[in-house]
Amino acid sequence: MKGRPFELAYSFHFGILTDVFTLKAVNIGKKFGERIVFSAINLNLNTGDSVAVTGPNGSGKTTLLKVLVKLLRPSSGEVQFQDDDRVLDDDSVRARISFVAPYLNLYDQLTGEENLKFFAAVRGGNITGKEVESLLAEVGLARRGLDLVSTYSTGMKQRLKYAVALSGHPQLLFLDEPMSGLDDSGQAVVASIINKLRAECIIILATNEKEEYAFGQKQCRLGQ
Amino acid sequence: MGKSSAGLASKSLAVYVKDLRLELRSRFGLNAVFMFGITTLAVVSFALGQASLSPKILGALFWIIIFFSAMSGLAQVFVREEEQQTALTLRLTADPDAVFLGKLCFNFSLLIIMAAVITPLFFVFTDAPTAGAINFLVILVVGMIDLGAATTLIAAIISKASVKGALFAVLAFPILLPMLIALTLSSEKILAGESLGEVSKLLQFLIAYAIVMITASILLFKYVWQE
Numbered sequence: 494m495k496g497r498p499f500e501l502a503y504s505f506h507f508g509i510l511t512d513v514f515t516l517k518a519v520n521i522g523k524k525f526g527e528r529i530v531f532s533a534i535n536l537n538l539n540t541g542d543s544v545a546v547t548g549p550n551g552s553g554k555t556t557l558l559k560v561l562v563k564l565l566r567p568s569s570g571e572v573q574f575q576d577d578d579r580v581l582d583d584d585s586v587r588a589r590i591s592f593v594a595p596y597l598n599l600y601d602q603l604t605g606e607e608n609l610k611f612f613a614a615v616r617g618g619n620i621t622g623k624e625v626e627s628l629l630a631e632v633g634l635a636r637r638g639l640d641l642v643s644t645y646s647t648g649m650k651q652r653l654k655y656a657v658a659l660s661g662h663p664q665l666l667f668l669d670e671p672m673s674g675l676d677d678s679g680q681a682v683v684a685s686i687i688n689k690l691r692a693e694c695i696i697i698l699a700t701n702e703k704e705e706y707a708f709g710q711k712q713c714r715l716g717q
Numbered sequence: 718m719g720k721s722s723a724g725l726a727s728k729s730l731a732v733y734v735k736d737l738r739l740e741l742r743s744r745f746g747l748n749a750v751f752m753f754g755i756t757t758l759a760v761v762s763f764a765l766g767q768a769s770l771s772p773k774i775l776g777a778l779f780w781i782i783i784f785f786s787a788m789s790g791l792a793q794v795f796v797r798e799e800e801q802q803t804a805l806t807l808r809l810t811a812d813p814d815a816v817f818l819g820k821l822c823f824n825f826s827l828l829i830i831m832a833a834v835i836t837p838l839f840f841v842f843t844d845a846p847t848a849g850a851i852n853f854l855v856i857l858v859v860g861m862i863d864l865g866a867a868t869t870l871i872a873a874i875i876s877k878a879s880v881k882g883a884l885f886a887v888l889a890f891p892i893l894l895p896m897l898i899a900l901t902l903s904s905e906k907i908l909a910g911e912s913l914g915e916v917s918k919l920l921q922f923l924i925a926y927a928i929v930m931i932t933a934s935i936l937l938f939k940y941v942w943q944e
Binding site for chain 1: 943
């Protein structure tokens with residue numbers, strides 16, 4: 494079994510005064526069968542940190558994000574979430590994560606509003622009509638909330654995913670190809686969301702677009 | 718953060734209402750169930766003509782129709798999530814227990830609607846005796862709970878496979894066999910004019926089966942639902 498000539502380990506901290514949320518990935522690796530996607534990745538991120546995961550196609554960017562949010566189990570190592578040094582269980586972590594990605598679909602046969610209300614409800618929260626309106630307005634879907642998502646364009650669906658992400662008041666924001674399918678105004682909306690959440694979230698984004706690297710304070714390059 | 722039962726109930730309700738809404742808009746499950754059920758009933762009716770059937774055959778025939786109709790629609794609840802690529806989003810945001818309970822309740826609802834349509838038609842087409850209708854209804858409701866409890870977890874397992882339809886029936890059959898035998902025997906006795914007291918042992922078995930299946934499914938579901 495031959496691994497990729499790749500190992501990455503870094504850790505950085507920023508001074509946050511309250512409610513410090515920490516993501517620790519210790520020596521994580523992932524392989525599918527005999528194929529090693531990545532190995533020995535160490536991350537130690539606190540609220541306010543942001544990382545751009547980059548690398549060529551097939552280097553494991555999406556897989557790394559899925560492992561970090563526990564959609565996939567790592568083949569080695571461990572991912573841990575802490576709130577002020579208290580290790581969080583899966584339920585607590587789930588309530589704090591928002592993830593926007595092209596492969597994470599919303600329900601086509603529900604309206605935009607119904608999607609927002611549903612995901613707020615399964616997270617255990619409650620969302621008022623005013624909050625729904627304000628979220629839809631924030632992502633530029635103010636007059637389309639009552640339409641079925643199946644009638645939305647790709648870019649509008651992507652905008653709605655950001656509204657759903659915001660409705661979860663995330664402490665950890667994962668973005669895979671964050672600008673995928675968006676026009677210029679959609680990209681401006683996403684940039685403003687990232688900047689708004691930067692101080693209160695850990696943001697991890699996977700991208701191949703050089704202009705999006707700047708959203709991360711640090712870069713994590715895979716497949717080197 | 719502890720998992721309160723009120724929180725779990727409201728999350729499960731959200732999943733249930735969402736599935737119900739999706740079903741009413743797409744009618745995937747209902748169409749599949751009714752198409753199979755009504756077609757089978759029509760074929761049976763034409764084949765039998767004026768022939769009078771014994772309670773033994775009627776009981777078996779009824780549960781064969783219910784079993785295969787259910788097999789054609791119950792898996793939809795998870796298959797739809799996988800095919801429309803919403804399963805990952807749900808996995809990421811929802812408590813697995815809430816997902817299971819919501820979908821279990823949805824499958825119960827689908828089975829009750831299916832039984833409410835197919836059962837009266839069965840009695841009309843086959844000229845089955847209606848004297849013990851209330852007792853038959855009790856067996857039917859317990860049977861629907863058993864069927865839903867035993868198949869919801871299997872639906873979650875097969876939703877990730879490439880050949881879903883055939884696999885569902887194949888995987889479900891050995892688990893459902895004891896329940897189907899008990900249901901067929903109790904229905905046969907009820908149709909022959911016996912009281913619920915006379916089938917109490919079978920009824921106890923069917924209730925115990927539902928409890929075991931629901932408990933085991935809740936314990937196992939998160940392992941099936943995750944990667």
